[in-house]
Amino acid sequence: MSEDVSKRFWAFVDASGDCWEWTGGRQSRGYGHFSVTRDVRHLAHRFAYEDLVGPIPEGFQIDHLCRNVLCVNPDHLEAVTQQENIARSNGLGVVNAAKTHCPYGHPYDEANTYWRGKKRTCRECRRKQLPSPRPPKSCKVCGASFRAPGPALCCSDECRKVADRQRAAARAAKKPPRRRGRTLVTEWLVEPDLDRLRPKS
Known part of the structure; x- marks a missing residue:
């Protein structure tokens, strides 16, 4: 790669700490990216590795030993296989496999x-034929822990009745008051002075 491109890349790196932080653009997953040209874009840590260490073997990935995805310090980067990279991560698949x-x-x-x-x-x-264990629920009325299938929200029939009454009261509070008959709104009107309007004889 050209010297001008390399200088432009390292101008976006903050090397004041142990991790050399990339300060340029980022991907949605948090990894830094660097545009070599308008149409060619590289991940920042891969570019740094190739610039200071050498070519990345085919099929290998760059693992962050410091677990900081914005770090481009070559001492914190290692070329590993995809399987090794996944095994070192703390994703859900790795947690379940352990x-x-x-x-x-x-x-x-x-x-x-x-x-x-x-x-x-x-x-x-x-x-x-044991079902998959589910975490215990908390009763919406008394707060007691219980286990029950489906969308049950209460631990007993008594709490369920209390919850039904609470829901009914909440619905009633939201409803507007029921009108009975027609409400007449009267306004006080000033009667015109008819004597003044009548023609004088």
Whole structure:
């Protein structure tokens, strides 16, 4: 790459700290991007790696060792495979892959794990047909914790009746008052002086 492009790139970098922060444009995911030309755009950390370290091997990605996606310090960047990059992240897939037991406490071992594509399920739970555990709900009336399927909002029939009365009262408060009959609005009118208007004989 030309020296002019390199100078223009590093003019957008704040190297005052341990992480060299990119101060130029950003993508929606937070990564910095740099326009080499009007039609050619590079991710900032990949451009910095290629400029100071060398070409990125084909199929490799640049991992931020500092976990700061705006950092372009080559000491904080490493070329790794996509699989290694995902394994180092803290995404939902990585968190689930690190789990050793199902939500009911059964181990995810070779004998107790059923694979369907890339999704694993517990064989013991499948045999017992246990539903997926849901977090307990909080009663809208008394605040007690309870478990119930569906959109249940109350822990007992008594609380449900109280909630029904509260909803009915709220609806009644929002309704305008019911009119009975026709309300006549009278205005006091000043009667004209008819004697003054009559022609004089």
